[in-house]
Amino acid sequence: MNGGGRRKGFPGFLDGNLGSGHLFLLGVLLMPSFLFHQSLGLRLAQTGLFAVLCLLSGRRIRPLPTILTVAAIIVCNLLVPTGRILFSIGPLSVTEEALLSGVRKAATFEGLILLSRFYVRPDLRIPGSFGGLLSRSLFYFERIMSRGRRWNRKRLLVDLDAMLLELQAEGEVAERAPRVARTSLRGVLFGCALLGVNWAAFLAVLAAGKG
């Protein structure tokens, strides 16, 4: 298990108080309040909140890969200049809209990574045979997202191949993962509070016309 995995001996508040199905439902219900608004301030606040939730579920967050990813997304977006020129760095003109778009995309990307890391657990079982397959796919997706692997452009094929081999091996271990916890009253109250705060902020932003 790499650094993105759960801490051994510290199952975390969420793992201890919310069953995997309810945790998944919580993540799905949080998603619209995160995605369907344009307020950069709220998006950044929610990303911070999801980072806290990751820590509560016993996940480590590695700052360096996160910072590098955020920087890469912002720089990548600055390459397509839109809006007022704020300043120039050599030949690169930093424009207002491109910068805001880059920061928003970086916050969304990191927020979704953090969200997917806490709401999908190896013991998740969505009902039905397709649900089971989807659960499995989401488990693998969560594992890919938590790897923080550095991709080497010259060795892209080799890196991708190694990742598939490692994931397949991890999947075989996870196949035997026991169910971690049942949902407790504390977990229900926590989930409702979390949804309430996020949806209230989301609706407030919409009402203020920033949605």
Place this chain on the structure above:
Amino acid sequence: MKSTTPLSRRLDRVALLGACCLFLSSIEYILPKPIPFLRIGIANLPILIALDLLSPPLVLLVVALKVAGQALLSGTLFSYVFLFSLVGSAASGLSMILLRTLFAKRMSLVGIGVLGAFASNSVQLILARFLIFGEGAWLIAPPFLALGTVSAAVLGFFAERFSETSRWVRAAREEG
């Protein structure tokens, strides 16, 4: 030849390729687009790889996982985005399976990828014509189809190289 590998093992491969689709669509999201609706389609790469590894129904399952997973992860299940994704992915998935079945190895993954992208983009344009843009949809057709063709050719080339060199693909082929 009928596969002797247990179904659970083959379904596990389906889930893994589906997860790769979701990962690549996350990467696609962060790439800047000169026009908002232009997409490179890199999430189709695992489907191209799946064509030589899985039976047609299982390839369609990878497509279904891609569509359902994207909708869940992006919260677009009840929107036009989901409809476009569903129709586009189904068109490209079905056409690529059909081409692989008809031409087997006589057509490379580059050709299959390009025609699959063309099928996907064409049905999405038709949908856009009737649901959103009206006649204006035909104005965006040339760059939409051109970018789709170029990116699909690159993806097809990448998939071809990967299928030739990958230890994971080789192991999956040997298992059947």
